[in-house]
Amino acid sequence: MRPDDWRLTEDVDAFLARAGDFLRSRPALHTTPLSVTEKLRTLGAAAHGGRFPVFGLLERADEQLLRWCREFAADVGEDVTIDAASWAGTRFAEKRYTFSETPNGTPVSMAGANPMVGGQVRVDPVYTPAHVRGRGYAGAVTVEVSRAAPAAGAQEVVLYTNAADPGDAVRVRSARSGWRRKRRGRGCAAGAV
Known part of the structure; x- marks a missing residue:
């Protein structure tokens, strides 16, 4: 991401107006930012040593x-509405x-990683827009996410791919990168490092 993608603010209310619904959607996962922002909202700068922290949006x-x-x-044929209201x-x-970027900072691929559960992190989705596919971007971002998870304490990393598509680039390249097939499911295969 480029630096101009971020807007910085010391205004806790502006931050919560933008990020509050997301943080409250999973309060256990976001307990620290929720606690810090609530303390700042109710006590002001005194809650943070007399200075407001800077929030990034x-x-x-x-x-x-x-x-x-x-x-x-x-x-992948999922029937889901994805917009700011439903996110x-x-x-x-x-x-x-995690995003893969070109040298000039243009994002070209992404991989999502679920929170660790039982020592395991699930990588899903891995996506590259059609116009930049076939250049190794998905493979690079998948490797980055799969290396970061064990460094953060994961004992196993699971990658979901499209088993129904024999040409699924992520599955094919992942097999070359040391992932091994663990089981079959309807429309997806799980692999682990």
Whole structure:
């Protein structure tokens, strides 16, 4: 992401107006930012040593993330509405996203990673827009996410791919990268590193 994708503010109310619904959609996962912002909202700067922290709001990339999740869902046949109003209720909201970028900072691919559960992190979705596919971007971002998860304590990383599509680029390249098939499901295969 480029620096101009971010808007910085010390205004906790402006931050919560933009991010509050998302944070409250999974309060256990977001307990720290919810606690900090509530303390600042009620006590003011005194709650933070007399100074307000700076909050970052990701502007353009939010719209891009929504668009790419919509495009991914359409590509795999998911019937889901993904927009700012419905985001918190979608399966996509709980994930942390990593983007692959060109040298000039243009995002070209993304991979989502679910929160760790039982020592396991699930990688899903992996998406590259059609006009930049076939250049290794999805493979690169998948490798990055799959390396970060064990570094953060995951004992296993699971990648969902489209088993029904023999040409699924992520599945094919992942097999070359050391992933091994664990089981079959309807329309997807799970692999683990």
